[in-house]
Amino acid sequence: MKPAGIPSGTQSQSERTLRVLRRVWEVLEDAAPYEADCGDACSRRCCGGDEHAGMLLFPEERQLMERSGGCFTFSYNEDGEEYAVCSGRCSRQSRPIACRIYPLFPLPQCREGQTRIHLILDPRARAVCPIAAANQKVSFGFRRKVRRAARLLLTEPVLRDAYLKMAQPVHDLWEFQQKLGVSSRRR
Numbered sequence: 001m002k003p004a005g006i007p008s009g010t011q012s013q014s015e016r017t018l019r020v021l022r023r024v025w026e027v028l029e030d031a032a033p034y035e036a037d038c039g040d041a042c043s044r045r046c047c048g049g050d051e052h053a054g055m056l057l058f059p060e061e062r063q064l065m066e067r068s069g070g071c072f073t074f075s076y077n078e079d080g081e082e083y084a085v086c087s088g089r090c091s092r093q094s095r096p097i098a099c100r101i102y103p104l105f106p107l108p109q110c111r112e113g114q115t116r117i118h119l120i121l122d123p124r125a126r127a128v129c130p131i132a133a134a135n136q137k138v139s140f141g142f143r144r145k146v147r148r149a150a151r152l153l154l155t156e157p158v159l160r161d162a163y164l165k166m167a168q169p170v171h172d173l174w175e176f177q178q179k180l181g182v183s184s185r186r187r
């Protein structure tokens with residue numbers, strides 16, 4: 001029985017956000033740049049950060065990570081955004097979106113009421129990831145999953161706001177690198 005005052009069928013904002021976030025995680029569950037494990041070739045450089053290198057989280061994402069049994073510490077940056085720090089090892093099912101889409105970033109471009117997704121190699125990854133440093137093409141399946149995940153994020157207002165906010169500095173850096181002639185083409 002529902003508690004008095006909560007109409008049947010009403011979902012809290014947090015539940016709505018979590019529902020979409022779960023779908024995004026599912027879409028990206030097996031996402032990887034190639035069929036072969038690129039980590040074998042580079043000794044998993046993207047997992048080798050220290051306690052200062054964290055992954056920015058989407059709203060409610062911490063809940064999913066905690067429920068999936070991962071071992072993370074959580075904190076906030078000066079803008080009040082939550083991020084997670086890992087030990088350099090995780091069960092794949094507990095990794096956050098930031099890791100699932102790496103080294104791609106789906107750049108949203110809003111024009112005339114429409115939002116289009118342009119996939120780029122994340123300009124922040126150039127210093128770490130050999131794929132990004134060499135402007136290598138990743139698999140079609142990976143690109144399709146990242147694009148689909150980005151579209152899902154845009155369907156839920158809280159996730160959409162967080163996503164657009166996260167995308168701005170990536171866009172600015174990508175544009176800057178384009179001017180220098182070092183950033184990746186659109187994918």
Ligand code: SF4
Binds near residue numbers: 042044129
């Ligand atoms: S750093 Fe790049 S190449 Fe290495 S494991 Fe991570 S995504 Fe793959």
Ligand code: SF4
Binds near residue numbers: 046047048086089099
């Ligand atoms: S959460 Fe997992 S995939 Fe992400 S950096 Fe840590 S060990 Fe690597």
